Amino acid sequence: MIQFQALAQTYGTPLYVYDFDAMKEQFEALKEAFRGRKSILAYAVKANSNLSVIKNFAQLGSGADCVSIGEVRRALMAGVPKYRILFSGVGKRDDEIREAIQSDILYINLESEGELARVEAIAKELDVKARISIRVNPNIDPQTHPYISTGLHDNKFGVEIDAAKRMYIHAKNSENLDAVGIHFHIGSQLTQLEPIYEAAVIVADLLRSLQAIDIELKFFDIGGGLGVRYDDETTISPYDYAQAILGALKGIDVTIICEPGRFLTANAGYFLTKVLYEKKNGSKRFVVVDGAMNDLIRPSLYNAYHRIEAVGKTNDVSPVDVVGPVCESGDFLAKNYPLPAMEHNDLLVVHSAGAYGFGMGSNYNTRGRSAEIAVENGEARLIRARETFEDLIALEREYL
Numbered sequence: 001m002i003q004f005q006a007l008a009q010t011y012g013t014p015l016y017v018y019d020f021d022a023m024k025e026q027f028e029a030l031k032e033a034f035r036g037r038k039s040i041l042a043y044a045v046k047a048n049s050n051l052s053v054i055k056n057f058a059q060l061g062s063g064a065d066c067v068s069i070g071e072v073r074r075a076l077m078a079g080v081p082k083y084r085i086l087f088s089g090v091g092k093r094d095d096e097i098r099e100a101i102q103s104d105i106l107y108i109n110l111e112s113e114g115e116l117a118r119v120e121a122i123a124k125e126l127d128v129k130a131r132i133s134i135r136v137n138p139n140i141d142p143q144t145h146p147y148i149s150t151g152l153h154d155n156k157f158g159v160e161i162d163a164a165k166r167m168y169i170h171a172k173n174s175e176n177l178d179a180v181g182i183h184f185h186i187g188s189q190l191t192q193l194e195p196i197y198e199a200a201v202i203v204a205d206l207l208r209s210l211q212a213i214d215i216e217l218k219f220f221d222i223g224g225g226l227g228v229r230y231d232d233e234t235t236i237s238p239y240d241y242a243q244a245i246l247g248a249l250k251g252i253d254v255t256i257i258c259e260p261g262r263f264l265t266a267n268a269g270y271f272l273t274k275v276l277y278e279k280k281n282g283s284k285r286f287v288v289v290d291g292a293m294n295d296l297i298r299p300s301l302y303n304a305y306h307r308i309e310a311v312g313k314t315n316d317v318s319p320v321d322v323v324g325p326v327c328e329s330g331d332f333l334a335k336n337y338p339l340p341a342m343e344h345n346d347l348l349v350v351h352s353a354g355a356y357g358f359g360m361g362s363n364y365n366t367r368g369r370s371a372e373i374a375v376e377n378g379e380a381r382l383i384r385a386r387e388t389f390e391d392l393i394a395l396e397r398e399y400l
């Protein structure tokens, strides 16, 4: 049991708290599902990019899926070996491509023919062969929120099968490209196995047709996306997930790469916020708290549900909007949420906040971002200090 009240007392609120043991358990459960197969779990750093969180996974043998050169640097700093680091993303700058090649990471995931040309040109300048993989857009509806659906032709991600084939053939004939992998990622918070299976079958078929023309790839990268339970969702078990992928591969000898983010961190994270006061506008009840959309934007952006626990309260509940101090009507952590009567300084714990919480935070309204705490073996420690006003203005010039 995490002592939320004591942590709020010691470190103040708003506050992010991560259960490192729970993160490890999730990692081990997924790793176990792929046991007996060559596989790499490459933690999707975007889900929670705190260096200590990445290090926690690196110590278990995790790789890292990165979407900016900043994330690649974080992964290297946190001790992820370069040969388990991937660089994905739909738009990479030349300087990012150059540094990724020079860092000698496992491969760069390409998402367009234009990007293939840039990577080839930069590898030529550096006089090396750049390892690449191609992200295929299998045109599959993942049945998730439209903002986090990525595997349809309507989405900006990846390339069509025909374009992918052209790119692999081009790479085979290039002195500066070494195609080692194939990649797909159809979306996030996936709770249906069928679309994942269908996408895997399409991409495995492409892999076979490439083999037929002597293009041998070592890595089959299935992306991330495994959903978690925020409320009462039925989720995909790691075992069923792995079996579906193996079923699609039907014995093709490749190393499976998986890029889980949310699955590893979401339910191991908590966002602690204190009540400032209750108010009513007409019959509408509001609880105003010290945390806001700049700390946790998921409710505002996706209408996402996060369970909220009123610590130490047991009295009758009635529906309330839990809102932050930011000057936007969209600044809420929950709408019509059943909570008891709240008083100044009561503590609320927002659950499932370990993925896409702090990382999507901002300084809107000149609010410093929260501190982050790790809890491991019953001990708590600060892994990122609370931002101060001085931190916020440190890069501004000419204001005097």
Ligand code: LLP
Pocket (backbone or CB within 6 Å): 044, 047, 065, 088, 148, 185, 187, 188, 189, 190, 223, 224, 225, 226, 259, 260, 261, 262, 263, 298, 302, 355, 356
């Ligand atoms: N690999 C790729 C290529 C991705 O684009 C993503 C997530 C992942 C792996 C990790 O996906 P996960 O296992 O965490 O589902 N901010 C949104 C989620 C955005 C996901 C972006 N891509 C949210 O809060 O729901």
